[in-house]
Every structure is written in C-alpha cells, then in structure tokens.
Amino acid sequence: MIRELRRAGGHGSSSRRGLWAAIGLLLVAISGSACTIPTFGAFKGATDQGHAAFHMWEWSLLAAMGVGAIVWILIFWSIIRYRKRGDELPKQIRYSTPVEIVYTIVPILIVIGLFYFTVIVEDRIDAVSPTPAVTVKVTGYQWGWRFDYQGSGVSLVPSPNHPAQLVLPVGVSTRINLVSNDVVHGFYIPAFNFSRYAQPGVTNTFDFNPTESGTFIGRCAQYCGLYHSQMLFSVKTVSRGQFRTWLAGQTSGAAA
Ligand SMILES: [Cu+2]
Numbered sequence: 001m002i003r004e005l006r007r008a009g010g011h012g013s014s015s016r017r018g019l020w021a022a023i024g025l026l027l028v029a030i031s032g033s034a035c036t037i038p039t040f041g042a043f044k045g046a047t048d049q050g051h052a053a054f055h056m057w058e059w060s061l062l063a064a065m066g067v068g069a070i071v072w073i074l075i076f077w078s079i080i081r082y083r084k085r086g087d088e089l090p091k092q093i094r095y096s097t098p099v100e101i102v103y104t105i106v107p108i109l110i111v112i113g114l115f116y117f118t119v120i121v122e123d124r125i126d127a128v129s130p131t132p133a134v135t136v137k138v139t140g141y142q143w144g145w146r147f148d149y150q151g152s153g154v155s156l157v158p159s160p161n162h163p164a165q166l167v168l169p170v171g172v173s174t175r176i177n178l179v180s181n182d183v184v185h186g187f188y189i190p191a192f193n194f195s196r197y198a199q200p201g202v203t204n205t206f207d208f209n210p211t212e213s214g215t216f217i218g219r220c221a222q223y224c225g226l227y228h229s230q231m232l233f234s235v236k237t238v239s240r241g242q243f244r245t246w247l248a249g250q251t252s253g254a255a256a
Pocket residue numbers: 140184185186220221222223224225228231
C-alpha cells in the first residue's frame with residue numbers, strides 16, 4: 001500500500017502542472033468575462049445614476065469571484081499538498097498567531113474596500129443638480145402614483161385601468177420630490193436600478209439623468225395594503241424636443 005502511494009507521489013510534478021494549468025484557465029476565464037462586462041442579471045441602467053449602481057454591482061461581483069477563486073485555490077492546494085501520506089500523525093499546529101492575524105485583517109480590508117466604493121457610488125446617486133431642467137412631485141397613495149410637473153401646471157393622475165406614465169427628457173436632470181399621502185410605498189424603476197421609499201411626512205429628493213429613450217415599467221416595492229399590486233406606473237424617456245412638445249400638449253389639453 002505504501003509502495004503504491006509512493007508511486008502515486010512520483011506523478012506529483014505532472015499533477016501539479018495540471019493544477020496550475022487549471023488555475024491559469026480559471027484566471028483567463030475571469031479576466032475574459034471582465035472584458036465583455038457581464039451584467040450578472042442586473043440592468044445596465046438607463047440613467048447616469050443607474051449606470052453607477054450597475055458598475056458597483058458588477059465590480060463587487062467580480063471582486064467576490066476573485067475572493068472565491070483564491071479560497072478554492074487554497075482549499076485544493078491544501079487537499080493536494082497535505083494529503084495523507086502515511087499513518088504518522090502530521091505536526092499539530094494550533095493558535096497560530098500569524099494565521100489568525102491574516103484571517104482577521106483580510107476580511108476587515110474587504111469590508112473597508114466595499115464601504116469605500118459604496119460611499120462613492122451613493123454620493124453620485126444622491127447628488128442633485130442645483131439647476132434641474134424639470135421638477136416633478138411624485139405622490140404615492142393607496143393605490144396609485146400621481147405626477148405633478150411643478151411650474152407647468154401639468155398633473156398626471158392614474159385612473160383604475162390607466163396607470164400614470166412619468167415622461168422624462170433624456171440628457172438633462174429631472175428633480176423628483178417623492179412623497180406619500182398615507183402609508184409607506186416603494187417607488188421602484190427596475191431599469192433605472194433605483195428604488196426609494198415614499199414616506200408620509202417626508203420628502204425624498206433625488207435626480208434622474210436618463211441616458212437613453214424608451215419605456216420602462218415602474219412598481220411599488222413596498223407591500224402597502226390590499227390593492228398594492230395595482231400600484232403600477234411606467235416611465236417614458238424622450239428627447240428634449242419631444243418632451244417640450246409633449247408638455248405643451250398637456251398644458252393646452254388641460255386648459256381646454
Ligand atoms: Cu404601494
């Protein structure tokens with residue numbers, strides 16, 4: 001039996017070459033996927049703020065995959081390097097101060113890194129323009145969303161079969177003042193990678209800078225009562241010219 005083990009050990013250099021080849025392939029696969037910018041199931045974001053959130057998500061996952069790869073490499077290295085070679089007990093090591101320092105310091109560094117980048121991205125998402133092109137008061141209530149374009153007199157109020165559609169211009173800042181008339185609602189636009197509570201007595205202020213035109217679904221992300229599921233809305237992003245025409249059409253429609 002021992003002779004057989006020794007013979008198996010004789011192939012150590014080729015199995016080690018195989019291990020390094022596998023590690024190399026794994027690293028190439030990880031770096032290759034970074035070049036094509038994987039979305040990992042998230043939206044790329046149809047606003048500047050949404051892009052920032054997406055990049056945070058993407059790089060966090062790549063970092064997690066890197067940490068995961070290192071852990072797997074260490075596991076397999078330990079399995080192969082310290083596999084059982086005989087009946088003799090290996091040297092017993094406990095209370096290894098250097099190892100304990102490493103596995104305390106490394107997670108702390110990871111948390112500090114994640115915290116640092118999260119604060120930077122949060123600041124970018126929360127930054128508001130001093131001169132927004134459009135200001136919309138968004139009101140959540142049981143059960144719908146109402147959009148008031150401030151300074152223009154345009155109000156979009158949903159009816160039971162027609163959820164309101166928030167129209168935004170592309171390429172400029174729109175200020176949103178989010179409020180609730182009754183209970184807590186969640187103003188959620190998946191394609192914008194954005195969700196914020198609408199709370200009674202609180203005005204949540206933030207900006208959207210849409211980067212592409214399209215129509216995106218919106219939902220209430222907070223269970224708020226019996227007809228929560230009816231709290232649908234949509235967002236349509238259009239060029240600045242189209243937005244001006246649309247707003248003028250709404251104003252003349254309201255006056256008629
Ligand atoms: Cu709701």
